[in-house]
Amino acid sequence: MSRRQSSRPSSAASYSSRSSTLDGELRLECKAAFLCLFDDLSEEITSKEDLISALQQTGRNPTNRSLTKYWTRDTRSLTFDDFVHICKKEPVTTADDLMKAFRKVDLNGDGYISLDELYKLMTTRGERMSKSDVQDIIEEVDENRDGRLDYREFCNMMISTAEDCKKLSLKVMEKKERRKQRRGNADDNRSVTSRRDQGPHDYPKPSPRGKRDLKPAVSSRSSKLSEPRNLREWTHIRSNGCFFLDQEEGIVSHKYQLYLPTASNVWITIHPIKIIESAPVPEFPIDTALFILKNKKLVTFTEQRDSKGKYGVRGDLEAGKYTIIPFSTGCRLKVSNHRNKQEAKLVKTDRDDKVVITKVFRKAIEELFQLSDLDGNGLLSRQEFNMFNLRSSGEEVADDEWNVVEENVELEDGEITKKGFIRLNEMEAEDNGGDAEDLWVTLTSHGFNKNLELDQACPYKIDVYTEECDDVEFKVTGIEPLSDSLNDYVCESVMAKGESSNSRDKRDILLHTYIGETRATVVAENKSRSPVKVNVDCSGSRNCSSNIDTLEPTVTVPANSTAIALHLMPEDERSDWCVKCE
Incomplete structure (x- = not known):
């Protein structure tokens, strides 16, 4: 007697399918989080801090006790597969988890959390926070300004923030993969063919x-760039480089690594150069700048400039490796x-x-x-x-x-x-x-x-002088779009050195304006939990040109984030210029 075979999958097969789907979703989530911090999945997590950041990008906030299981005294690095394995073990923080934790902290059971209660929670779970950091959190979500929080609303905010992190991670990953595909996809078939059929010259x-x-404020930074008097006695190393215009990626540039075996006083400059006869000579020099980073954190950037277009910075740097990223606003280097x-x-x-x-x-x-x-x-x-x-x-x-x-x-x-x-x-x-x-x-x-x-x-030249350090290493390490590597640091520098004002028509938007001697940058900061379109009006500025051919841009700023609205430079450096944005 034949048995009719069921068309429905068995429970084991159904479970296996669901498990496979969940594993695929987890791996995609982990990949997005990993690529938010690193350029490639072959790179490794080399610090406990980077592990915490990557986990937080997936919505996880492990306790210090949990972290010691994943990052022990003997741990030197973790691969992407190690990271996926950790995410499988470490559960995502849920609203129920937060509610239980908050109830333990809410000692009097009144349904609110005070500053002291929240501070206790934030210093026992995940990364330690200062009391001022906790105060900032309360001020951000405390709508009635009574100095305490309704913890149910706060839980919802925490969960939505984690979801925003995951969405942002996916966007970053998709952007990187599109760039790789654009560079390599069209090459695959042809590169194989060309290697096979190259003809007489291999x-x-x-x-x-x-x-x-x-294809409104007037700059008060009038101090001119002046080099150290005994510069000839310093160790000197240099390199050329170039800004390239790309219609898809904007301005592309070389990037560099500086290694100082010992701490030293340094003098670092960048200026445009003409090494090619066919290059046109602009009436005013194309702006250049340098951003100096260590361990992915901004150390300093060039502000002062001389009359010939050389920007420089002088200061004491500790021993170690530094990333040097050239920068140009694009106000004068534009597609023709x-x-x-x-x-x-x-x-x-x-x-x-x-x-x-x-x-x-x-x-x-x-x-x-x-x-x-x-x-x-x-x-x-x-x-x-x-x-x-x-x-x-x-x-x-x-x-x-x-x-x-x-x-x-x-x-x-x-x-x-x-x-x-x-x-x-x-x-x-x-x-x-x-x-x-x-x-x-x-x-x-x-x-x-x-x-x-x-x-x-625009070709440029970078000169590095060190006073106390002889065995300096300075080398080019890559070439990439400035938007990929610099936007966050430009925003950070503007917020640190510029002036802030409230947006005219947006409650949770701040405009930060940095005005240097020959360039200005406006950054929009969104303090809300939703993306916001910000209209920036700089039409009241005088003798100014921008990088985007308008003085009234509209920029979309992600939730709890920043975005560059525009850069400005004087059209005629022989005349006064005025920056007025609102």
Whole structure:
């Protein structure tokens, strides 16, 4: 007798399906939280503080006792899989958990929590908080200003804050993945094909495999930049770099690492330079600045400037590693209209029907070589060629690719000569059969227009002087959009050094305005629990130009967060300028 098979899944199969779904959701949640703190899942958590931050991004706030189980005295680092395992064990803080904890703290059972009661709770669960921090929390949610909280409302606020953190983490992760996909997705099929069918020249192409469309107060900071008198006796190290304009990512720049083996007095400057003949000379210098970070925290930034456009900062720095990120507002470095530009010819065929590059393209390649020679020694190291390739294609130079370069082009002391760099581009043109499309993508990604003028980039020079420290290390570590690495620190600097005022029509919005000698920045701070659109009116300003071609921007500020509204600079530095925003 045959048995009819049920179309319904068994309870075990149903449980397995639900379990698999929950595990997938948890892993996605953990991935989003992890990528809020790190650039890649291959990185590791190297401190207890970073572990706490990552857990809080998932809505978890473990006790100190719980943390000691995950981060012991012997723990040096945790991988992403370790983090997922911890999240499986550590439950998300729920409203019921908070309610139970608050009832224990509410000693008289009156349904309210006083400052002293809340302080006791906040110093026994999760990260320790100061009494002033707890006072700030009470003031933020204490609507009737009686100095105590209805704990049920406070629980709801805590839970909604955790959900906001998770939503923000997902947005950050999606943004990073879209950028990676944009850089690498279109490259996959073609890169495989190009390696298989490269033809006569087997070398890493400098051009990208995937295409990219690049197309009221008056400043009182009048102190001018002046260098130390005995600067010639200090240890000096330098590097060039460049701001590049990208229509999708905004301003892109090199970033650096400074290592001081001992504490020292330092003098660090940045200024725009002209290393390429085709680069136009602006009437007023393009603004540059430096933000100096340690352990992902802002240490200082350049404020003073001399008449030639050099910004600098002097101070005492402790021993250790520092991240140095160049910055420009974009008020003077803007996308140009190329529609009226005549397109230069890059390649042609000679009498023997062989593809050769033109004289104007050869000159542009030489200028591109100068732009990529960050240490100015007339050669391209592997690191410098890697930075060039990252900007061209979004890809790093693999070991096998560099080996091919070493075997096929002229080198000097293990570095690419100008002649070798030109030869790489000649071979590129030959292998493409005279098709100049890839060559143009390389040029435009580095700031050249169709007439081979460098008007979409700004080269700069960074000088580091140390008074007491001799064995200084200063090196380029990457190239990335400024919005990814700097927005939060710019907001922090403005809030620390600027003046604050209430928004004219938004109760929970503060406007912070920093006015330096030659630049100003307005930051909107949202203290509410919901995203808010803020209208900023700077139309009353005088002799000002902005980075976004308007003095009346509208900016969306996430809940309990900040956002840059706009940057301002004087249109004419020879005249007084006035910043007035509300």
